[in-house]
Amino acid sequence: MPNFNASDVQWAVSEMSMLEFFRDDPEFKASVGRLLARMCQSKQALVWLVRTMVDKVGKWHGPTELRGVYCTRYRPSDGVEGTATIGEFAPAAQESRLIEHRPCRQIDSGEKSEPFSDVEMDAMFKVAMAQQRAKAKVAFGRGGGRRWDGRAGGN
Numbered sequence: 001m002p003n004f005n006a007s008d009v010q011w012a013v014s015e016m017s018m019l020e021f022f023r024d025d026p027e028f029k030a031s032v033g034r035l036l037a038r039m040c041q042s043k044q045a046l047v048w049l050v051r052t053m054v055d056k057v058g059k060w061h062g063p064t065e066l067r068g069v070y071c072t073r074y075r076p077s078d079g080v081e082g083t084a085t086i087g088e089f090a091p092a093a094q095e096s097r098l099i100e101h102r103p104c105r106q107i108d109s110g111e112k113s114e115p116f117s118d119v120e121m122d123a124m125f126k127v128a129m130a131q132q133r134a135k136a137k138v139a140f141g142r143g144g145g146r147r148w149d150g151r152a153g154g155n
Contacts, residue, residue, distance in 0.1 A: 002077065004043035009033045012050045019053060022060040035063055039076045048073060061086055 013033045016022055023029075040046040049070050057069065068084030070076060072094060084090055116124070 002037070002040060002042060002046075004040070004046055006037075008043055008046060009037050012036050012046055015050045016053055016060070019060040020058060032063070032066075035066070038078045039067060039070060039080075041074055041077045045070070045074045056088070057086065 010033065013029045013036070016032065017024065017029070036046060036049070040049065049066070052069060053066065057065075064082060065084055065086055067076065067080065067082030069086075069089045071082045072084060072089050076082070087093065
């Protein structure tokens with residue numbers, strides 16, 4: 001049960017009336033109010049949605065987009081999920097934002113924590129390549145192991 005009342009919904013509709021393309025029609029506003037009352041789970045969610053629509057979206061894109069924006073942060077009380085297609089609320093933008101802001105966990109191994117220099121990277125690359133060449137020699141018969149065709153090695 002939402003913790004807001006009819007005057008909160010009226011406030012929300014009144015605030016959203018400053019959106020570009022928001023119609024100044026009493027029946028339209030009543031429909032938007034009913035949608036907000038059905039969809040929003042709390043006064044906090046209602047206030048967030050209104051502020052987000054006014055501050056970040058700025059235009060009325062219809063009830064589907066309103067629901068989509070709401071669903072980027074809250075689960076709708078009426079159970080009808082939506083997906084926004086505009087700006088930072090579109091799924092691709094939401095995913096990239098999660099990736100950008102996801103905190104990385106540090107593993108404390110006691111080793112160097114800052115990035116390696118180019119010289120250090122070159123040295124590690126040379127060691128890794130030397131190890132791969134040594135494995136290849138064994139695998140292809142130059143180190144006394146088995147050759148690729150299964151015969152005894154040695155050149």
